[in-house]
Amino acid sequence: MTDLPHDQVRTLLAVVDEGTFDAAAAALHVTPSAVSQRVKTLEQRVGRVLVTRTKPVRPTESGQVLVRFARQLAVLERDARTDLGIATESEPARLPIAVNADSLATWFLPALTRVPRDPPVYFELHREDEAHTATLLREGQVMAAVTSSVEPVTGCTVRPLGLARYLPVASPEFAARHVSSGPPERRLAEAPVIVFDRRDELQDRFLLALVPGSRGASRLRHHVPTSEGFRDAVAAGLGWGLVPEPQAEPLLRSGALTELAPGRWMDVPLYWQQWKLDVPALALVAETVARAAAEFLYPQPPLSR
Secondary structure (H helix, E strand, C coil), X not given: CCCCCHHHHHHHHHHHHHCCHHHHHHHHCCCHHHHHHHHHHHHHHHCCCCEECCCCCEECHHHHHHHHHHHHHHHHHHHHHHHHCCCCCCCCEEEEEEECHHHHHHHHHHHHCCCCCCCCEEEEEEECCCCCHHHHHHCCCCCEEEECCCCCCCCEEEEEEEEEEEEEEXXXXXXXXXXXXXXXXXXXXXXXXXXXXXXXXXXXXXXXXXXXXXXXXXXCEEECCCHHHHHHHHHCCCCEXXXXXXXXXXXXXXCCCEECCCCCCEEEEEXXXXXXXXXXXXXXXXXXXXXXXXXXXXXXXXXXX
């Protein structure tokens, strides 16, 4: 059976995390040629290419398996040192977590402030669309993720967090100019729209639910890739969009925004996925996040078993 030398596996992880062989060498306090040789030797052992030699370096599908193993190994070693009483103060728990931008801008950061400070836990947050955060789990880049995917990633558990509610809104001036005359559903489908990025289908899904058989939102789109920027672009009258309820409500009360379809909204189910490893710090964060989500999000039916 082919063994996996830990120094080579750790080196692979450093290359992926740091992005280049030179940066990995600096982090590991070895030469770039030593890093390259370790990765090449590991690839020869497993008989597969593990990384693409691009900038930044990206793991291949086989590399993702070993990156995930390396990250899990690092966590287990740190916990073992802690249990043995030989951990140093420079070894706090570091938890990489993937989270979508809207959760990050509304409820997730307040949730993290509730995590006890002792023992110290440090977070490495990766911002990604909720439909794609599970990919970072699959690639081994993170240990946990807030995701809209109910299907567990291999080696992970999944639990429901709740429903994030989005309201279809626009500035009053925009609504008067684009939606006031004619059937509102049709006018909305023709009006300029704000989307987060090219993968954002939320506005299309809303209109398809509102007008079955429609083509979704207009092709006249502004791409605004931050949660706060998205909200501000809608309030500025560039287009309409689905804004998280906690962000929309203050602007609705002030009159800066108006609802385009009162009584209609889009609920996005959110789940917490994490490694199955027995990691005390990760378990503590998971429970804290779940309790906070129960306060901030709408209730969601439990998963069927």
